Amino acid sequence: MQIIQSTKQQLKTVQELAYKIWPHTYGQILSKEQLEYMLSNFYSIESLENQFENGHVFLFVENDGQYLGFAAYETDCKEKGKTKLHKIYVMPNTQGKGIGKFLLNEVEKRTKNAENKYLFLNVNKYNNAINFYKKQGFVKIADEIIDIGQGYVMDDYVMEKIIK
Numbered sequence: 001m002q003i004i005q006s007t008k009q010q011l012k013t014v015q016e017l018a019y020k021i022w023p024h025t026y027g028q029i030l031s032k033e034q035l036e037y038m039l040s041n042f043y044s045i046e047s048l049e050n051q052f053e054n055g056h057v058f059l060f061v062e063n064d065g066q067y068l069g070f071a072a073y074e075t076d077c078k079e080k081g082k083t084k085l086h087k088i089y090v091m092p093n094t095q096g097k098g099i100g101k102f103l104l105n106e107v108e109k110r111t112k113n114a115e116n117k118y119l120f121l122n123v124n125k126y127n128n129a130i131n132f133y134k135k136q137g138f139v140k141i142a143d144e145i146i147d148i149g150q151g152y153v154m155d156d157y158v159m160e161k162i163i164k
Contacts, residue, residue: 001099003106006058006070011048014058017070017089018043024092029126034152041148056086059106061099068094071103075114083111083163085121104136111163120160122146130157137161 006014019039026035041047052058055076061068069090077084085107090099111119122144123130138159146154 001061001063001068001102003103004060004062006052006060008049008052010060011045011052011058013060013067014048014070014072015043015045017067017091021069021089021091025089025127025129026124029124037150037152038148051086057110059103061090061103068099069103071107073107073110073119075111075116079118079120081116082118082120082160083107083114083116085119088121100132101136108161108163117163118160119163120158122154122156122158125155125157130159133159133161 022035022039026038030038048058051072055074056072057074059071059073061070070087071085071089072087073083073085075083085104088100088103088107090103108119119138120141121133121138123133125143138161140157141160142158144154144156144158146156148154
């Protein structure tokens with residue numbers, strides 16, 4: 001198993017993985033309409049290219065030619081000394097096998113290399129991943145409701161971890 005940093009040309013793979021993973025991750029939390037709206041807005045090639053050009057670094061976990069998941073982070077975000085973990089998703093059939101932790105460890109290492117002291121993220125308040133983040137040392141620091149248009153919101157916790 002290895003971490004591969006995505007090139008701009010590989011963003012189609014990010015999109016394909018999201019379309020496979022999101023229905024499993026959010027199918028019980030979001031309406032089908034909101035799920036489709038968010039995928040089409042956040043994971044269009046145009047949106048992914050904008051994220052890439054604005055400093056988001058995309059990582060894949062690859063094993064025997066298969067992509068098992070991805071993450072995206074930004075070390076130079078608006079909050080000085082902090083890295084933002086924008087995305088971390090693994091294929092449903094591989095969840096619970098350490099792949100998410102493998103990705104997260106890489107993001108933490110890169111956070112430390114950037115000399116940032118904190119790693120933070122947003123997570124849906126009803127997402128089971130909250131338990132994963134707590135086990136990894138993240139704590140809730142805020143509640144946040146983000147209007148994403150079309151009458152939809154993201155109802156999130158902001159979680160943060162000190163990087164040592």
